[in-house]
Amino acid sequence: MLDDFFFRALLAGIAVALVSGPLGCFVVWRRMAYFGATMSHGALLGVALAFLLNIDPMLGVLIQGAIVVPAFLLLERYQTLSADTLLGILAHGTLALGLVIFGFMSWVRIDLMAFLFGDILAVSKQELAWVWVGGAAVLAILAYIWRPLLAGTEEEIAAAEGQHPEKTKLVFMLLIAAIIAVSMKIVGILLILSMLIIPPATARVFARAPEQMALIASGVGVIAAVGGLFASLLWNTASGPSIVVTALIMFLGSLPFGRAR
Amino acid sequence: MSHATINTRVAAECLAAGRKIGVFRGGRWLIHNVDISIHRGEIVTLIGPNGGGKSTTAKALLGLLRIDEGAVERAAGLRTGYVPQRMLVDRTLPLNVSRMMTLTGHHSAAEVASALGLVGIEHLADAPVQTLSGGEFQRALLARAIVRKPDLLVLDEPVQGVDFSGEIKLYRLISEIRRSLGCGVLLISHDLHIVMAETDTVVCLNRHVCCAGAPESVADSSEYQQLFGPQAADALAVYRHMHDHEHGPDGQIVAHDCDGHAHDHNHDNGHSHPDHGAGERTDAKR
Numbered sequence: 001m002l003d004d005f006f007f008r009a010l011l012a013g014i015a016v017a018l019v020s021g022p023l024g025c026f027v028v029w030r031r032m033a034y035f036g037a038t039m040s041h042g043a044l045l046g047v048a049l050a051f052l053l054n055i056d057p058m059l060g061v062l063i064q065g066a067i068v069v070p071a072f073l074l075l076e077r078y079q080t081l082s083a084d085t086l087l088g089i090l091a092h093g094t095l096a097l098g099l100v101i102f103g104f105m106s107w108v109r110i111d112l113m114a115f116l117f118g119d120i121l122a123v124s125k126q127e128l129a130w131v132w133v134g135g136a137a138v139l140a141i142l143a144y145i146w147r148p149l150l151a152g153t154e155e156e157i158a159a160a161e162g163q164h165p166e167k168t169k170l171v172f173m174l175l176i177a178a179i180i181a182v183s184m185k186i187v188g189i190l191l192i193l194s195m196l197i198i199p200p201a202t203a204r205v206f207a208r209a210p211e212q213m214a215l216i217a218s219g220v221g222v223i224a225a226v227g228g229l230f231a232s233l234l235w236n237t238a239s240g241p242s243i244v245v246t247a248l249i250m251f252l253g254s255l256p257f258g259r260a261r
Numbered sequence: 262m263s264h265a266t267i268n269t270r271v272a273a274e275c276l277a278a279g280r281k282i283g284v285f286r287g288g289r290w291l292i293h294n295v296d297i298s299i300h301r302g303e304i305v306t307l308i309g310p311n312g313g314g315k316s317t318t319a320k321a322l323l324g325l326l327r328i329d330e331g332a333v334e335r336a337a338g339l340r341t342g343y344v345p346q347r348m349l350v351d352r353t354l355p356l357n358v359s360r361m362m363t364l365t366g367h368h369s370a371a372e373v374a375s376a377l378g379l380v381g382i383e384h385l386a387d388a389p390v391q392t393l394s395g396g397e398f399q400r401a402l403l404a405r406a407i408v409r410k411p412d413l414l415v416l417d418e419p420v421q422g423v424d425f426s427g428e429i430k431l432y433r434l435i436s437e438i439r440r441s442l443g444c445g446v447l448l449i450s451h452d453l454h455i456v457m458a459e460t461d462t463v464v465c466l467n468r469h470v471c472c473a474g475a476p477e478s479v480a481d482s483s484e485y486q487q488l489f490g491p492q493a494a495d496a497l498a499v500y501r502h503m504h505d506h507e508h509g510p511d512g513q514i515v516a517h518d519c520d521g522h523a524h525d526h527n528h529d530n531g532h533s534h535p536d537h538g539a540g541e542r543t544d545a546k547r
């Protein structure tokens with residue numbers, strides 16, 4: 001069955017959805033959508049570094065995250081600029097730097113469309129293994145830091161009451177970098193960003209507890225991935241964007257349930 | 262009242278203390294040379310003008326802010342309950358009251374219920390926090406802090422936005438909490454003259470400690486009884502400032518020409534007391 005490209009695509013989409021649901025809940029709760037966007041812009045710099053150092057692009061993106069995340073946290077602490085502004089600088093700075101580095105490597109041609117949307121129908125067995133193993137690792141770490149991370153959404157209270165919210169936040173941000181690294185090549189940065197935000201936003205109106213919201217978000221993501229892939233098969237549309245559109249339709253469908261009480 | 266017994270408590274365990282602490286940010290001292298300590302069973306009320314560094318001092322004591330001079334000491338294994346000035350639970354976070362109360366620690370359902378009962382909102386245990394009114398949310402925050410059975414309870418302007426009778430109720434609640442938990446309380450108040458009656462020590466802060474001392478009971482004064490009404494009179498006390506200096510418009514200290522006699526003062530950006538007008542009237546009375 002794994003020899004069937006469509007089946008592999010389904011498995012890859014499901015893996016990304018399962019991980020991005022719970023992870024994305026924290027992105028939404030902590031209003032970190034812009035951070036997610038910054039990380040994915042920076043991924044281009046990671047890919048450029050990987051070409052330069054002749055290493056795997058996934059590793060390049062991870063290294064980039066391991067540099068940019070602590071840099072952002074340090075700047076946030078010691079600079080007067082707001083997190084918003086700093087993220088804007090980092091997002092566009094890393095993206096531009098990545099493009100400039102690619103410019104120097106005239107022998108490399110980058111496919112921006114693949115960077116943005118990936119190519120889920122071309123996922124290899126090895127890439128599939130990576131996204132499942134990497135995704136499982138990310139989920140395991142997230143489960144481990146779940147309680148302190150949730151308490152840390154109220155950073156001052158958590159710190160006053162003897163926790164270390166800045167540490168769990170750092171780990172969480174690195175997890176975002178990690179999920180972007182393992183899934184970028186398959187689904188592209190636009191899809192991974194959408195999967196981090198749209199399913200949790202859809203799950204909100206149906207959830208009465210944080211964990212419930214995480215599970216529902218994963219479910220919504222899985223339905224979007226499977227539904228989107230079948231739709232793309234049926235109507236011969238681009239697979240990545242079809243998944244996003246399916247998630248978007250579900251989000252729009254959830255809106256009537258969420259009228260402010 | 263309890264403030265009369267302040268001397269018997271001198272030997273109580275020191276929970277948290279700042280020794281000559283200073284916080285320097287953006288090219289100026291937010292607070293400078295501040296000495297403050299809270300002992301077990303003691304209620305310390307921090308008053309002063311807005312921007313005078315009350316929250317900064319509390320946060321420095323809690324270790325939320327890096328201090329640039331002096332030292333902060335906290336008792337080993339100190340359990341803190343913190344009620345911040347405001348807390349915005351993101352609307353997207355599905356959280357009910359009992360879950361919010363157990364974010365930073367595990368507490369049994371019975372403990373949660375008893376803390377909610379103490380603040381009088383046991384019926385709201387399962388209510389989503391986003392549906393609470395301002396007063397209910399504040400009580401929930403207080404319940405969240407006390408379910409931890411803290412050694413030290415820190416309340417940052419808990420009576421902010423609460424009406425006069427709400428203020429009296431809250432003060433009674435705090436004294437009940439102090440009695441049942443035996444904790445120390447650091448209370449930040451926006452009122453420059455009227456403090457919680459059971460306050461043991463008032464610290465008046467305007468970037469430095471301007472003056473400190475015990476408040477005067479108003480329970481025996483018939484004039485105050487009239488002013489506040491008999492209900493409020495035993496919940497409130499008046500604090501008389503003793504300043505040997507004044508503050509210039511930019512907050513710098515101007516030494517007094519006379520030698521430190523007791524006087525009532527106007528903090529530069531001190532405010533009137535729209536709630537009950539007691540601040541102005543204490544001046545007139547003297």
Ligand SMILES: [Zn+2]
Nearest residue numbers: 467470471506
């Ligand atoms: Zn002064």
Ligand SMILES: [Zn+2]
Nearest residue numbers: 465471472502
């Ligand atoms: Zn004073």
